[in-house]
Amino acid sequence: MRDVAIVGRGTTTYGVHDDGIKDLATKAVARALDSSGLERSAVEALSLGNFAAGMLEGQELLAALVADAVGLEDIPVMKTEGACASSGIAFHQARQQIAMGVHDVVVVVGVEKMTGVPTAEFTQALAAAADGTTEGQTGLTFPGFYGLFTSRYLHEYSVDREDISKVAVKNRRNAAENPRARFREPITIDDVMESEPIADPLRLYDCCPAADGATAVVLTASDMAPSVTSDPIEVLATAHTSGRSGAYRYDDLTTFEATRTAASRVYSEADVTPADIDVVELHDCFSSAEVGDSEDLRFFPKGEGAAAAAAGDTAVDGEIPINPSGGLLSKGHPVGATGLGQIYEICRQLNGDHENQVADAQTGLTHNLGGSGAVCTVSVLGRK
Amino acid sequence: MRDVAIVGRGTTTYGVHDDGIKDLATKAVARALDSSGLERSAVEALSLGNFAAGMLEGQELLAALVADAVGLEDIPVMKTEGACASSGIAFHQARQQIAMGVHDVVVVVGVEKMTGVPTAEFTQALAAAADGTTEGQTGLTFPGFYGLFTSRYLHEYSVDREDISKVAVKNRRNAAENPRARFREPITIDDVMESEPIADPLRLYDCCPAADGATAVVLTASDMAPSVTSDPIEVLATAHTSGRSGAYRYDDLTTFEATRTAASRVYSEADVTPADIDVVELHDCFSSAEVGDSEDLRFFPKGEGAAAAAAGDTAVDGEIPINPSGGLLSKGHPVGATGLGQIYEICRQLNGDHENQVADAQTGLTHNLGGSGAVCTVSVLGRK
Numbered sequence: 020m021r022d023v024a025i026v027g028r029g030t031t032t033y034g035v036h037d038d039g040i041k042d043l044a045t046k047a048v049a050r051a052l053d054s055s056g057l058e059r060s061a062v063e064a065l066s067l068g069n070f071a072a073g074m075l076e077g078q079e080l081l082a083a084l085v086a087d088a089v090g091l092e093d094i095p096v097m098k099t100e101g102a103c104a105s106s107g108i109a110f111h112q113a114r115q116q117i118a119m120g121v122h123d124v125v126v127v128v129g130v131e132k133m134t135g136v137p138t139a140e141f142t143q144a145l146a147a148a149a150d151g152t153t154e155g156q157t158g159l160t161f162p163g164f165y166g167l168f169t170s171r172y173l174h175e176y177s178v179d180r181e182d183i184s185k186v187a188v189k190n191r192r193n194a195a196e197n198p199r200a201r202f203r204e205p206i207t208i209d210d211v212m213e214s215e216p217i218a219d220p221l222r223l224y225d226c227c228p229a230a231d232g233a234t235a236v237v238l239t240a241s242d243m244a245p246s247v248t249s250d251p252i253e254v255l256a257t258a259h260t261s262g263r264s265g266a267y268r269y270d271d272l273t274t275f276e277a278t279r280t281a282a283s284r285v286y287s288e289a290d291v292t293p294a295d296i297d298v299v300e301l302h303d304c305f306s307s308a309e310v311g312d313s314e315d316l317r318f319f320p321k322g323e324g325a326a327a328a329a330a331g332d333t334a335v336d337g338e339i340p341i342n343p344s345g346g347l348l349s350k351g352h353p354v355g356a357t358g359l360g361q362i363y364e365i366c367r368q369l370n371g372d373h374e375n376q377v378a379d380a381q382t383g384l385t386h387n388l389g390g391s392g393a394v395c396t397v398s399v400l401g402r403k
Numbered sequence: 404m405r406d407v408a409i410v411g412r413g414t415t416t417y418g419v420h421d422d423g424i425k426d427l428a429t430k431a432v433a434r435a436l437d438s439s440g441l442e443r444s445a446v447e448a449l450s451l452g453n454f455a456a457g458m459l460e461g462q463e464l465l466a467a468l469v470a471d472a473v474g475l476e477d478i479p480v481m482k483t484e485g486a487c488a489s490s491g492i493a494f495h496q497a498r499q500q501i502a503m504g505v506h507d508v509v510v511v512v513g514v515e516k517m518t519g520v521p522t523a524e525f526t527q528a529l530a531a532a533a534d535g536t537t538e539g540q541t542g543l544t545f546p547g548f549y550g551l552f553t554s555r556y557l558h559e560y561s562v563d564r565e566d567i568s569k570v571a572v573k574n575r576r577n578a579a580e581n582p583r584a585r586f587r588e589p590i591t592i593d594d595v596m597e598s599e600p601i602a603d604p605l606r607l608y609d610c611c612p613a614a615d616g617a618t619a620v621v622l623t624a625s626d627m628a629p630s631v632t633s634d635p636i637e638v639l640a641t642a643h644t645s646g647r648s649g650a651y652r653y654d655d656l657t658t659f660e661a662t663r664t665a666a667s668r669v670y671s672e673a674d675v676t677p678a679d680i681d682v683v684e685l686h687d688c689f690s691s692a693e694v695g696d697s698e699d700l701r702f703f704p705k706g707e708g709a710a711a712a713a714a715g716d717t718a719v720d721g722e723i724p725i726n727p728s729g730g731l732l733s734k735g736h737p738v739g740a741t742g743l744g745q746i747y748e749i750c751r752q753l754n755g756d757h758e759n760q761v762a763d764a765q766t767g768l769t770h771n772l773g774g775s776g777a778v779c780t781v782s783v784l785g786r787k
Contacts, residue, residue, distance in 0.1 A: 041536055065645075072531075073457040079531040080486040080648075083777035087648040093664050095643035096778060097492045100482040102464040108481045112496070119503035147456075147463040152425055259479035264464075264471040280477050393467035394480060 023117045024244035024251040024403070027055025027237030030363050033351040034201040036231040040069075040076045040132040043233040045088045048128050051235035052089070055247055059090045062237075063122040066113050067098045068106025068129035069355035074144040075136050085128065100355075102148035103304065105129065106234070107358030107387030107396030111259040113238050114398075123240055129360065130233035131353035141229070145354075148390045154265040161304070162226055164266055164391055166218030169307040171272045173220070176322030180220060182329035184211040186306040187224045187348050189334055194345025196375035199360075201230045201351035211306075225306040230351025234359040236366070244403075252366045255382070255399040256288035262392040275392035278315035282386075282397055286317075289399040291382060293317045296399070298368045298377040299339060300361035301386040303346040309333075312386055313341060316397070335375055343368065343375045358387035358396060369402045404502045408628035408635040409784070411439025411621030414747050417735040418585040420615040424453075424460045424516035429472045431617035432512050436473070439621040439631055443474045446621075447506040450497050451482045452490025452513035453739035458528040459520050469512065484739075486532035487688065489513065490618075491742030491771030491780030495643040497622050498782075507627060512619035513744070515737035525613070529738075532774045538649040545688070546610055548650055548775055550602030553691040555656045557604070560706030564604060566713035568595040570690040571608045571732050573718055578729025580759035583744075585614045585735035595690075609690040614735025618743040620750070628787075636750045639766070639783040640672035646776040659776035662699035666770075666781055670701075673783040675766060677701045680783070682752045682761040683723060684745035685770040687730040693717075696770055697725060700781070719759055727752065727759045742771035742780060753786045 029050025031043055038046070044067060052059065067082040078084075082096035099109045106129025113125040133141065142160065149155045149164070159167075173180060188208050194200035206224055214223035244251035262277030263269050286292060293316065301316065303309035310324035318339050319327045327333060333341035344350050344364040347357060365383035367373040385398045413434025415427055422430070428451060436443065451466040462468075466480035483493045490513025497509040517525065526544065533539045533548070543551075557564060572592050578584035590608055598607035628635035646661030647653050670676060677700065685700065687693035694708040702723050703711045711717060717725035728734050728748040731741060749767035751757040769782045 039536060041534070070463060071457065073455065073528070074461070074463075076535070077458070077527060077531050078535045079454060079458075079484055080533075080774045080777055083485065083645050083774060084534050084648045086645050087652065087777070091645070093644050093646075093660070095492075095495070096485065096645045097496070097643075098484040100463055100484060101467065101480065108479075111479070112481070115503075115505055116499070119499075119505055121499055121503060143461060144457070147461050149464075150425070150468050151460070151462045152423060259481075260477050261467050261470050261475070261480045262477075264468050268471065276477070390464045390467060393464055393471070 020118045021120060022241035023114045023238055023254040024241040025236050025366055026239050026244050026247040026251050027051045028363050028366050029054055030199060030234040031232050032199045033230040033232035033353055035134045040072050040078055040130055041084050041088060043132060043231060044085045044128050044130040047233035047235040048085060048089045048126055051237050055237040057124060057237060057247060061124050062091050062094060062126050064094050064116060064125045065091055065096045066109040066127050068109035068358060069098055070100060070102055070105050070131060071144045071354060074147060076132055101394035102389035103354050104358060104387045104389030104394040104396050105355040108259060110358060110362060111257045111396050114254050114257050117238050117240055123243060125238045126235060127359060128233060128235035129356040129358055131355040132231045133229040133353060134231050150264050154267060162218035162221060165305040165308060166221050167266055168272055169220055172307060175273055178325045181208055182325035183307050183310055184208060184225055185329045186309045187211050189328060190303060190342050190346040190348040193335060193343045193375050194349030197345050200345040200349050201228055202349050221305060227304045227347035227352040230353045232353035232356045234356050234363045236359060236362055250370050251403050252369050253401045253403055255401045256285040257398045258284035259396045261394055264393050265391050273311060275315050277392050277395035278312060278388060281395045282316045285397045285399045296382055296384045297380040298383045299341045300344060300364050301341060302388040303342055303348050304352060316386060335377055340377045343377055361385035361387060365400050369400060405504060406625035407498045407501045407622055407638040408625040409620050409750055410623050410628050410631040410635050411435045412747050412750050413438055414583060414618040415616050416583045417614040417616035417737055419518045424456050424462055424514055425468050425472060427516060427615060427617040428465060428469045428512050428514040431619040432469060432473045432510055435619035435621050441508060441621060441631060445508045446475050446478060446510050448479045448500060448509045449475055450493040450511050452493035452742060453482055454484060454486055454489050454515060455528045455738060458531060460516055485778040486773035487738050488742060488771045488773030488778040488780050489739040492643060494743060494746060495641045495780050498638050498641050501622055501624055507624055509622045510619060511743060512617060513740040513742055514617035515739040516615045517613040517737060518615050534648050538651060546602035546605060549689040549692060550605050551650055552656055553604055556691060559657055562709045565592055566709035567691050567694055568592060568609055569713045570693045571595050573712060574687060574726050574730040574732040577719060577727050577759050578733030581729050584729040584733050585612055586733050605689060611688045611731035611736040614737045616737035616740045618740050618747045620743060620746055634754050635787050636753050637785040637787055639785045640669040641782045642668035643780045645778055648777050649775050657695060659699050661776050661779035662696060662772060665779045666700045669781045669783045680766055680768045681764040682767045683725045684728055684748050685725060686772040687726055687732050688736060700770060719761055724761045727761055745769035745771060749784050753784060
């Protein structure tokens with residue numbers, strides 16, 4: 020198996036864009052290719068992570084349209100979909116293709132266009148990531164699912180409710196430094212606790228905002244990377260797992276086995292422990308999700324994630340900085356783009372050129388979760 | 404690179420089903436696994452080809468839902484999408500994963516649920532396979548695109564218009580023998596020529612019908628296959644290519660370069676010529692598409708495919724039998740299932756147990772085309 024490196028990256032900001040979905044993805048791919056300096060003809064495959072382009076934009080076949088628009092010819096192209104983990108999947112697959120020698124250069128892009136859609140249509144589209152034959156029938160939304168998750172978490176563990184929401188305050192503080200983030204104005208814990216109730220006990224600022232956005236990276240074999248760029252990022256490990264398809268399938272609603280399994284696999288493959296990770300971008304679709312994820316990834320014992328966040332352990336200058344980009348909570352969550360957005364942010368951290376830089380970051384981790392913990396990808400990246 | 408074999412297969416009929424899309428896919432996967440005799444725990448990955456579940460059924464994340472429903476745990480699952488080539492892509496990717504040693508056993512399923520949807524919604528969903536920023540704006544539908552294709556073909560080559568439609572008559576005759584086909588009543592050339600005009604010069608019976616359906620296969624390394632089944636089918640070659648994203652991007656609208664490139668690659672990889680192929684299932688979404696495809700795949704010189712079909716060369720007892728299943732034209736075209744449906748039919752042919760058997764079929768070819776020739780997969784399968 021060959022080592023794999025990231026040798027190019029490009030992104031749009033995450034927020035409200037006039038561009039349509041094809042143009043967003045095309046821009047990210049063009050920027051990633053330009054940053055690598057590679058010719059179009061060097062690219063041997065393109066994978067595109069996307070969730071809702073069909074439902075929200077009436078556009079499928081996006082991988083082929085983007086390839087044609089950007090000038091990539093006669094190569095395998097596909098869209099990968101796994102709800103919120105759609106581009107994490109594309110990244111894992113592309114890394115495998117290079118590692119196993121199928122291809123030498125692969126471009127991966129994630130994209131979503133979510134703003135400007137009527138609320139009912141938007142809610143209906145997001146509901147497509149729940150099982151319409153089971154929980155979907157009950158009207159359970161994702162805020163509702165994470166409301167249940169949060170209630171159960173508070174029931175199981177001795178946790179200060181406000182400590183959970185301090186995650187949202189921390190991530191907004193981080194986003195102030197990140198020009199790619201959708202919401203950058205600082206908020207206080209009172210702002211969160213006094214914001215509109217969404218799904219008890221979650222408030223508005225406990226929930227990530229939608230966004231338009233696209234992010235792309237260029238992957239190649241590590242032994243080819245130095246001829247392409249002076250600052251490649253090594254892909255030390257990736258994992259892609261599946262889990263339960265709804266709340267009713269969980270014995271313990273406060274733990275996502277898909278995350279725990281993926282984490283075990285990457286720690287083993289990269290031969291690291293959680294203590295070796297310097298910076299993390301994880302799937303904080305809700306403030307409580309960041310708390311649970313930080314425990315499932317084994318940065319904290321079960322039930323201790325919220326207090327650790329409140330104590331500053333996950334701040335940019337903390338013991339284990341989590342979501343220095345602002346995370347989904349402040350950067351925004353363009354569903355199909357998010358997994359690669361996390362990869363992009365960690366690359367910037369490991370190259371030492373992030374706007375909200377973690378000091379001396381050598382090893383980073385990304386965590387992308389789809390549905391009710393139904394699909395998960397985790398990656399470990401390292402500085403060369 | 405390891406040789407790869409198909410060791411299990413399962414399908415629903417193609418037609419009108421009461422089952423929802425998750426249940427259709429789950430049944431096909433369960434049948435494929437049961438036919439292989441493999442335990443659920445042996446499966447290392449699941450890929451699901453689908454085009455329109457989000458738009459037509461409001462359901463995404465299908466790969467995870469099907470895996471959970473069928474009892475597959477903690478494995479990588481993903482949906483692949485490339486319009487009408489969605490499950491051809493899934494098959495190509497899965498074959499690569501086994502060939503390169505990433506996995507030993509992979510299940511691939513293709514599925515679509517299309518009936519019972521209001522016509523406007525249905526037409527809008529299919530339009531998602533065209534570029535909404537270019538030709539989609541003109542209102543060009545896929546029958547319209549193939550109407551242009553057919554008109555240009557008739558302009559370029561000296562062809563009897565009725566010879567093109569004789570493909571539809573031949574495929575309906577084949578479907579009479581196939582219990583999986585949606586439409587099995589014989590039709591005459593007069594029936595076709597007198598049927599409702601759809602997109603000049605195409606008539607109703609020149610166009611494939613929609614259908615609900617799902618098909619799955621189980622892949623493993625060839626050296627493991629004999630321990631699983633007594634009648635494995637060898638995957639001799641697969642290719643996955645991209646082409647132009649709309650009619651305006653073609654210099655020659657009567658030739659799909661994506662098909663020509665994919666065909667060249669599989670003939671080379673399998674070390675065969677078109678003359679070595681005994682049976683073909685190709686993407687006859689329209690009668691004229693079968694004619695063009697049969698030329699792009701190099702079974703006939705350009706401009707001679709229609710006359711050859713009319714002369715019986717592509718009949719089940721002809722020189723190169725094409726679509727003995729009835730093809731998309733009669734079996735139906737459940738978009739995301741079609742690529743694997745073709746694989747299923749060829750497996751039955753090579754095992755010698757097809758209801759419309761081609762005598763002594765040793766080597767078969769499948770051809771799956773998405774969008775305006777924007778994505779193509781071609782496979783060559785062989786009897787062990």
